Amino acid sequence: MAETRTMAMQPSNLRGGERKRGDEEVLVFTSMTEAMREVAAAIRENTPVDVHPGLYTIVMDTDGFSLEAKMVAPSHLLDNKAQGLGHVGMAEDHQKLWMRTFLAKHYYV
Numbered sequence: 001m002a003e004t005r006t007m008a009m010q011p012s013n014l015r016g017g018e019r020k021r022g023d024e025e026v027l028v029f030t031s032m033t034e035a036m037r038e039v040a041a042a043i044r045e046n047t048p049v050d051v052h053p054g055l056y057t058i059v060m061d062t063d064g065f066s067l068e069a070k071m072v073a074p075s076h077l078l079d080n081k082a083q084g085l086g087h088v089g090m091a092e093d094h095q096k097l098w099m100r101t102f103l104a105k106h107y108y109v
Contacts, residue, residue, distance in 0.1 A: 050081060052088045059087075062099050069108035073099055 059074045077084035087095060 055084050069103045
């Protein structure tokens with residue numbers, strides 16, 4: 001019986017138990033990490049895009065620009081939500097000035 005106690009307290013036996021527990025913990029953390037990745041992917045896929053419903057019409061109804069030039073502006077404004085919302089809130093003459101400046105900067109005027 002004394003021998004059994006001595007063997008149970010030997011460092012080699014402890015290492016074996018720690019190793020097994022460590023492997024289990026790695027497995028649990030790996031599974032949790034994968035689950036979190038799946039949750040994050042699902043959230044990204046279902047995130048609504050906040051677009052002002054009048055943005056396209058406002059840009060397309062701006063006089064003085066070719067259709068090709070007008071198609072560049074909504075693309076930029078959709079990619080840059082804050083600018084898109086700002087553009088919708090501008091007075092009409094400021095929207096036109098923004099379009100002229102933006103399109104000139106991107107070689108469409």
